[in-house]
Amino acid sequence: MSRLTRRLTGRSEEAEPQDRDEVWEAIQLARHQDRPYPLDYIDRLMTDFEEIHGDRLFSDDPALVCGIGRYHGRPVAVIGHQKGRDTNERTYRNFGMPGPEGYRKGMRLMELAEKFDLDLVTLIDTPGAYPGAGAEERGQGGAIARSMQTMLRLRPPTVAVVIGEGSSGGALALGVADRVVMLENTTYSVISPEGGSAILWRDAGKARDAAAAFKPTASNCYRWGVADAVVPEPAEGAHADADEAARLLDAYLERTLRELRRVDVGQRLARRKERFRRIGTFREGPHEGQVPLADPPADSASETSNGQPPAS
Amino acid sequence: MSRLTRRLTGRSEEAEPQDRDEVWEAIQLARHQDRPYPLDYIDRLMTDFEEIHGDRLFSDDPALVCGIGRYHGRPVAVIGHQKGRDTNERTYRNFGMPGPEGYRKGMRLMELAEKFDLDLVTLIDTPGAYPGAGAEERGQGGAIARSMQTMLRLRPPTVAVVIGEGSSGGALALGVADRVVMLENTTYSVISPEGGSAILWRDAGKARDAAAAFKPTASNCYRWGVADAVVPEPAEGAHADADEAARLLDAYLERTLRELRRVDVGQRLARRKERFRRIGTFREGPHEGQVPLADPPADSASETSNGQPPAS
Amino acid sequence: MPPHIHISVDRLRRRRSTPPSKKPVGDGKACKACGAHFRAEELERNWGVCTTCDHHFPVSSSERITQLADGDEWRELWSELAATDPLRFTDLVPYTERVEQAEAKGVREALVVGELSVQGVPSLAAVMDFGFLGGSMGSVVGEKFARAADRCVETGRPLSVITASGGARMQEGVIALMQMAKTVVAIDDLREAAIPVVVVLAHPTTGGVWASFASMGDFTYAEPGALIAFSGPRVIEQTTREKLPPEFGLAESQLENGQVDAVVDRRELPGRIGSVLNILDRPRADIDDGAGRIARQGRERASRAAQALPKLSRRLRGRLGTGSDGGAE
Amino acid sequence: MPPHIHISVDRLRRRRSTPPSKKPVGDGKACKACGAHFRAEELERNWGVCTTCDHHFPVSSSERITQLADGDEWRELWSELAATDPLRFTDLVPYTERVEQAEAKGVREALVVGELSVQGVPSLAAVMDFGFLGGSMGSVVGEKFARAADRCVETGRPLSVITASGGARMQEGVIALMQMAKTVVAIDDLREAAIPVVVVLAHPTTGGVWASFASMGDFTYAEPGALIAFSGPRVIEQTTREKLPPEFGLAESQLENGQVDAVVDRRELPGRIGSVLNILDRPRADIDDGAGRIARQGRERASRAAQALPKLSRRLRGRLGTGSDGGAE
Numbered sequence A, B: 001m002s003r004l005t006r007r008l009t010g011r012s013e014e015a016e017p018q019d020r021d022e023v024w025e026a027i028q029l030a031r032h033q034d035r036p037y038p039l040d041y042i043d044r045l046m047t048d049f050e051e052i053h054g055d056r057l058f059s060d061d062p063a064l065v066c067g068i069g070r071y072h073g074r075p076v077a078v079i080g081h082q083k084g085r086d087t088n089e090r091t092y093r094n095f096g097m098p099g100p101e102g103y104r105k106g107m108r109l110m111e112l113a114e115k116f117d118l119d120l121v122t123l124i125d126t127p128g129a130y131p132g133a134g135a136e137e138r139g140q141g142g143a144i145a146r147s148m149q150t151m152l153r154l155r156p157p158t159v160a161v162v163i164g165e166g167s168s169g170g171a172l173a174l175g176v177a178d179r180v181v182m183l184e185n186t187t188y189s190v191i192s193p194e195g196g197s198a199i200l201w202r203d204a205g206k207a208r209d210a211a212a213a214f215k216p217t218a219s220n221c222y223r224w225g226v227a228d229a230v231v232p233e234p235a236e237g238a239h240a241d242a243d244e245a246a247r248l249l250d251a252y253l254e255r256t257l258r259e260l261r262r263v264d265v266g267q268r269l270a271r272r273k274e275r276f277r278r279i280g281t282f283r284e285g286p287h288e289g290q291v292p293l294a295d296p297p298a299d300s301a302s303e304t305s306n307g308q309p310p311a312s
Numbered sequence C, D: 001m002p003p004h005i006h007i008s009v010d011r012l013r014r015r016r017s018t019p020p021s022k023k024p025v026g027d028g029k030a031c032k033a034c035g036a037h038f039r040a041e042e043l044e045r046n047w048g049v050c051t052t053c054d055h056h057f058p059v060s061s062s063e064r065i066t067q068l069a070d071g072d073e074w075r076e077l078w079s080e081l082a083a084t085d086p087l088r089f090t091d092l093v094p095y096t097e098r099v100e101q102a103e104a105k106g107v108r109e110a111l112v113v114g115e116l117s118v119q120g121v122p123s124l125a126a127v128m129d130f131g132f133l134g135g136s137m138g139s140v141v142g143e144k145f146a147r148a149a150d151r152c153v154e155t156g157r158p159l160s161v162i163t164a165s166g167g168a169r170m171q172e173g174v175i176a177l178m179q180m181a182k183t184v185v186a187i188d189d190l191r192e193a194a195i196p197v198v199v200v201l202a203h204p205t206t207g208g209v210w211a212s213f214a215s216m217g218d219f220t221y222a223e224p225g226a227l228i229a230f231s232g233p234r235v236i237e238q239t240t241r242e243k244l245p246p247e248f249g250l251a252e253s254q255l256e257n258g259q260v261d262a263v264v265d266r267r268e269l270p271g272r273i274g275s276v277l278n279i280l281d282r283p284r285a286d287i288d289d290g291a292g293r294i295a296r297q298g299r300e301r302a303s304r305a306a307q308a309l310p311k312l313s314r315r316l317r318g319r320l321g322t323g324s325d326g327g328a329e
């Protein structure tokens, strides 16, 4: 926990110069094959989970697990990228890369959450949405955009948790929540290091350089206001002790959902929009100073606030 | 117009024994290839029509025409089954038999109607939804059901007009409106006479018998409370004078939309549900008398009321 | 592999290993799938499922209710509603005669509704009976379904639906067609009142029933081998002149098509429905035992969700257009 | 055929009959499609469309605005917003240098927004410029789009959007990714305020731009030949090892896939956008001349909607699974 403590207490200081190796290590940890996946958390945090299948339009996409369960005595809805652990399951799950069918199944679950006023928890862990011809023909772009809009409009409380790697629009499709939180050893980025390397370095072998440039660690995302909180993992990482990892997530999740329930629904929806409306950094007019990336929302001054900008 | 007058004034009397030939003639008229189709009415009743294409999910279905236009100075939304007039266009339009893509395009237009508070007019003219393997795989049943539910929930006023043949769920998918109206020489039925003949008579050649048994004429549907009004056609039928047919429809449509606009939206939605909730005929308990098919809604005692039951 | 990891797909595939065997029994029923013969009571004891090949025989609404309800708590509602003949309809036989013949068999209509308790949850059920005029939906079916929905809204109780139907009842003409809209109204009332609706699609669920309330459940399960379609295979083959594969429209295909949530063995249905109803039941303090539960349960049981994984067929992979060599971004 | 019947499909198919010709011109541009050469002003006069083969050349945001706006009514907004370097990002070149080089070409950012009038409708426009870092979406694009939406909500004026983008701006890392969500918030504000949004997809519209506001217009038009995709063909071919057909992701394919409302020639865009904006403009009494209009207009003009019929390609027929011999029920 020492790294986390250091990172957390350092949040208002100068941007920490990220060590190349440290970032790369974070990426490896985020992708560790023994990390708990959504079904592992669901198994530990919920009772009587029932999965839904199919988008009612075209097919079922096993890359996304969607269902309802009981969490601390209340029914909740859960959507998560499920990567698969062994070769067979990875193939079955398509490595956690959803097609439009996946996001549309997710939206179907969101409709159920809306009908029954269920808290929604999303668990994000994907190298990205599936890049396939069929996915494009069936509207991958529109499915991701619609998924974001549907989350934005959902009346019940919503929490998005990055539990592994959160890459590209395929991750953000499930990320437009009241609170966005990252586990300690996870990443959130515009693209995977490999993808960024191929495009920006024109060389698929520069993934480490890309990772160092994107710096997509939880602590940085917290600083940038992209994550509202960082949830500690067991000392050796979530892969070493799934039960403890679930327990640590549970502590955050249970309290946060309870807090969000206390807020009036209209206010909750307005704040959710405001949270994403504010993210960004730019110069304006003659003064060249950087404006804040995102201001902390009024109701959450402590660990659920957005971060301060790096001084420039 | 003499037939119509006779039918209209006869509405509270004994159920008219429908002559086999008369019913068959009505079916032929409803299917006459020179009858105006949705684009013909749109051309006459609207200015600046813009069509939408595609369901954003899988494809575009030319069997349904969906778009917005100006009607008496107000923007409105229109959905209609377009059968196609010559062989090429019939093939292109798939004979006015939509697949799930069509109904989902329709629902997309309904979303636009909801966003912009546009009156919705549907123009029904189909032998039924398309019976194809692909259509079933992509959820034909669910698409029809969802289309009905979406119409039911739409906040702006809605009017459904049967302009030709309205057969099966493929027609009703566009028929769950505040007002359902039939042109004089049109039919509305649970199945086409050919389909009913094949199933009930086990002989595809008994379409005339089936037609006589279903009695799906506008005047009967009005009696049964399925249609709220019958709109006259030109003396020789709509196929003989499309301009006059459009003018006669216009008179009903413009007034009805204006009336519906005057009703508070909550009441409009409740009455729309109530209208369909009431349709049916059954015996209850020890008394064997038939209950009314549907009571007239409170706001429309005159021509827009549901019909009286046939005495039994 | 650490102990917390859920069981992966390939270990979970169960095979049906018993070979079909033919027993010549005089007074019983023969299995259409494997030819095995059963005595009626033998079959009923196994819920109408073939003990040799798991083929699901048709079962009546009363058998369904016995299977679904806890104990003897069933209370039928509005059983007195009966069909009339608004069109004075005659095809090969007058409609009134058809109804009388069907009623004579002991069921009053194609839909039976009532109050019961499912896995401890007080609720309503609406169960179709294919034996009554092919489970066709006329005014009585529509009215009973609507009344059941109303009762759910009044009492806040969930609704379980089991369908088996050839579609709208043609002999009631366009009035039967309108029952589709009527049941959609009922479903929408249930949505507004946040009432859970679990639908089970039995063989066959077609036409106007599939295109209305049957496809609108919050959870939708299908029995193995059930035909689920708006247009039946025969109509499609006649219209399009294409030859359909034998699995066309069957529950297993419709699962791959994303149209149902799971294909569930009849003997597992009450547990599965009960699970959904229990999850969606109001919050109960006695379940809330906090985070302590996590570790206790975590190690003990394999993920039930993981066990439920269907196998990835070549067909589904083709549908999604995903390859096994993917994975890099 | 009575005079009222609208013109049917086969009469309406227009062909491009002019064969491509190659003209050697020194200082101009060559058409990628047919090889024809043009002087810059010659091309601009034809809105950047090849006079020989109708190929659409890329055009700058300022040319777009000249094409779209009535007269000289354009007023740019928030042009002073400029990129920062929150990640201190360097790939082969430092991000700050890339921005400086791009700004030196005269455009401040990849999105230009402002007030204008389109076919008589006072409105806002948001136009992307592929010449500025590949039209990539960073914080400035997100903020300008959001402010334009806010202004639409305040004034009740509609929004026209023209996209041309490689996606999120990678050099701004996850902050660029978040602009997708930010623009979706803006789109949803526009929905709540009932503000019309017409989107035109120009070549290319890919990645995070296609997966956010670009796919969320009320009406969506695409320019001929524009690539429209979330993942580009190269990434797909590398990942799936499948060879894509040349028409993959192009506007014409995406029309058949149901992803856009129409493929519209650039020279017809203002009229088309203006038509939508005019229809959705508030009710105007001067248009309401009642039923008299019907007969007057009916005979005189062919249905414009019918003229817009795309031809039914074999591919589309395959997609829908419909046959030419259908028709019986």
Ligand SMILES: [Zn+2]
Pocket (backbone or CB within 6 Å): C031, C032, C033, C034, C035, C036, C050, C051, C052, C053, C054, C055
């Ligand atoms: Zn058997």
Ligand SMILES: [Zn+2]
Pocket (backbone or CB within 6 Å): D020, D031, D032, D033, D034, D035, D036, D050, D051, D052, D053, D054, D055
């Ligand atoms: Zn050219």
